Amino acid sequence: MKQFQAIAAIAENRVIGSGNRIPWHLPEDFKWFKQMTTGHILVMGRRTFESIGKPLPDRTTIVLSRSNFSHPGVRTAGSLEELVPLAADRQVFICGGAQIYAQALPLCSDLYLTLVKRVVEGDAFFPPFEEQFE
Template identity: 50%
Template sequence: MKRVICVAAVARNGVIGAGPDIPWSVPGEQRLFKEVTWGHVLVMGRTTYESIGRPLPGRTTIVLTRDRAYDPGHPEVLVAHSLEQALMKAALHEGEVIIAGGAQVYAAALPLASEQILSIIPLDPEGDAHYPAFREAEWEETDREVFEGFERVWLRRIV
């Protein structure tokens, strides 16, 4: 099986979204998301995909949805109805499996993840979507980069 990597921007209070929106704008953070995910397979929920509004170039996109009739509107976007199905489809494409949100998809995928790349945003915004809690003792910090307005933390599963 390919490595599963959760990539997320997470506020200090755990918020990752407010409805379909990200409740902050931090210059440079999305550029780094592009660098980390380029050439890989993105697995994301329907709401996350629809908030982006299109497949991201240079990456294979798999949309996870319970809606069996869902049409992503782009023939190159794949649809899966379970995380297992998404991972099987991802195995047919180049690159690692990047879990790109939202909260339910992160919660389902985190137990399978070997790595997390988290942009920690030093804010406490209101929001209805939260990154799942995880046992920090099961993860080792392998790198930390400090940028203006956020820090990027690289974690690797050790348990």
């Protein structure tokens, strides 16, 4: 059984980030992300969390990290497997970055994508997903 859901905005060339930042500003997409994830668990990598800088309100933030990462108001986990029990009674959204998406997509039942209709420069890319999702 696939326990997680993934959510992302990606450019036509699969870019999701540039210099640890989102390379576009789409207020409507931020509103949609908030609507979809409020009240649920967000899972992200350390670098993605550092780009945000703080836990997002009204959501449980879990940072996946192999280091001794610590931040007030944030839970940490060393692997996705540690998070499987949480998914039994709560929605768990995978929300970046590239390495975390690559690890987590095989464990996701749903994928929510916003397609940014342009090609942008970047250094973080969303992994192939077309064969796993309709």
